[in-house]
Amino acid sequence: MIGYWRSVNERDSSLPDPRDFIDPEWDGAERDVVVDYLRQGRRMAAFHGFSRCRLCGSTNGSQELTDFTYVWPEGYAHYVAEHGVKPPEEFVEHVRNELVRLGTIEPDLDWWREQRGPSKARHWLRYRVEIGPCDVRATNIIQQIAGGVLGWDRAERIYTELARKGSARITLSDRRLADDVRERLTGARVACTIVEERVPAPDTLLG
Known part of the structure; x- marks a missing residue:
């Protein structure tokens, strides 16, 4: 260390x-x-x-x-x-x-070129944690919880949104992380819900 x-x-x-x-x-x-x-x-x-x-x-x-x-x-x-x-x-x-x-590592694409993905879903999932409405006390609690889980840069943006509107949303790609955030918030008596969103894959590749 x-x-x-x-x-x-x-x-x-x-x-x-x-x-x-x-x-x-x-x-x-x-x-x-x-x-x-x-x-x-x-x-x-x-x-x-x-x-x-x-x-x-x-x-x-x-x-x-x-x-x-x-x-x-x-x-x-x-x-x-x-x-x-x-x-x-x-x-x-x-x-x-x-x-x-x-x-000094030399990349080798041979193995990767042979791989083919099995998924036909053509969409991915996002989990939106809806927070609020809440008061100033809860805003400070939420900032600490978000900082501990998501990092302080993101927590500062959430804090600013809460201070301005009294509510905020956190969009995550990991359901377990979304559940962890919700559990911590509800444990602190902060109202929140999780909304599952399906994000469609583009019809054609970009770039």
């Missing part, structure tokens, strides 16, 4: 202090590569609430990401990008090696 910092509420924490890793002389091009790598991590877990940057107080999300070797918090990229917090050289070297390895 990497990118987890001590908190002001944990005076005896053994976790590192992010200020000790600030490197204003770090090469900007290499820093951008590391930031991009961190942001492309696969989501491993999501939590209620959110973390705040120890240096500027900004909201840093609530997910854990991984490249299947390291695990880091969603907000680690923020520290690197905005505050010049340089990861240990061991991790920077790991990023370099992974990018070199990926660059």
Whole structure:
């Protein structure tokens, strides 16, 4: 694990202090590569609430990401990008090696060319979670729930819509995720329903 910092509420924490890793002389091009790598991590877990940057107080999300070797918090990229917090050289070297390895892979389409899909449905499903009407108290609860499940960028858009109209909708392609959102909302006594939509496939391929 990497990118987890001590908190002001944990005076005896053994976790590192992010200020000790600030490197204003770090090469900007290499820093951008590391930031991009961190942001492309696969989501491993999501939590209620959110973390705040120890240096500027900004909201840093609530997910854990991984490249299947390291695990880091969603907000680690923020520290690197905005505050010049340089990861240990061991991790920077790991990023370099992974990018070199990926660059040497030769794609082979032979197997894929032979595949044919069995489906004749010609449509796909979307699940629309209809929220509201709700009051200001519920709006804050919904933002926290949405942030923990969907990510904070999307949660901010939902919050804005709720604050403006008193209702909102979340469209998802995963029924289990839609059910999870509904369960969390109803547990917080927020009115919501799920509407199943069929989206037709185009008659001809585009592009």
